[in-house]
Amino acid sequence: MKTANLYWRINQQIHAPEVRVVGADGKQIGVLKLSQALDEARKAGLDLVEIAPNAKPPVTKIVELGKFRYQEEKKLRREKKGSKSGGLKEIRFSPFIGDHDYTTRLERVKEFLADKNKVRLVVVFKGRQMGRKEFGYDLLTKTTNELGGSITIDSEPKFFGRHLAMTISPVNKPKLQTETENDQK
Numbered sequence: 355m356k357t358a359n360l361y362w363r364i365n366q367q368i369h370a371p372e373v374r375v376v377g378a379d380g381k382q383i384g385v386l387k388l389s390q391a392l393d394e395a396r397k398a399g400l401d402l403v404e405i406a407p408n409a410k411p412p413v414t415k416i417v418e419l420g421k422f423r424y425q426e427e428k429k430l431r432r433e434k435k436g437s438k439s440g441g442l443k444e445i446r447f448s449p450f451i452g453d454h455d456y457t458t459r460l461e462r463v464k465e466f467l468a469d470k471n472k473v474r475l476v477v478v479f480k481g482r483q484m485g486r487k488e489f490g491y492d493l494l495t496k497t498t499n500e501l502g503g504s505i506t507i508d509s510e511p512k513f514f515g516r517h518l519a520m521t522i523s524p525v526n527k528p529k530l531q532t533e534t535e536n537d538q539k
Contacts, residue, residue: 363404364419376415385411444474449489467524477518490518
């Protein structure tokens with residue numbers, strides 16, 4: 355991970371005449387002149403790091419710089435890991451799909467919806483299948499009927515060349531009052 359993206363002013367790089375200082379133990383020391391804050395940091399044998407430069411007055415913290423950088427990078431990695439990339443999954447069907455293949459793909463769609471992903475259902479037509487477009491519409495209707503009330507249709511079925519596509523997403527159902535009461539007991 356590059357540390358160039360993470361930059362803080364430290365010690366003599368801080369320009370504000372007064373700063374709000376947070377001690378090494380995390381307790382607030384108060385608003386001090388910059389020279390007093392630097393003296394406090396030197397007494398503790400640590401660095402003064404500006405963590406909120408846009409605040410009035412800017413917030414600084416007395417910390418060990420290497421440890422602080424490591425913790426911030428770790429926090430950034432954790433946020434990056436937790437974020438969802440994309441969130442749109444795609445399942446492809448054939449207009450004349452077999453029953454077993456259809457149920458397998460339907461189960462996959464249910465898994466994606468359970469993970470709170472949007473799903474794009476695509477029916478791919480080949481050759482002379484383009485003459486029977488209604489089979490694609492019927493297939494998508496059947497799929498949405500089987501998924502029932504657990505989905506919302508984001509985009510109706512639409513042709514893009516030889517692909518008939520629609521997008522669905524899971525319904526966010528609010529918990530009922532009785533469910534929350536049972537959870538608390």
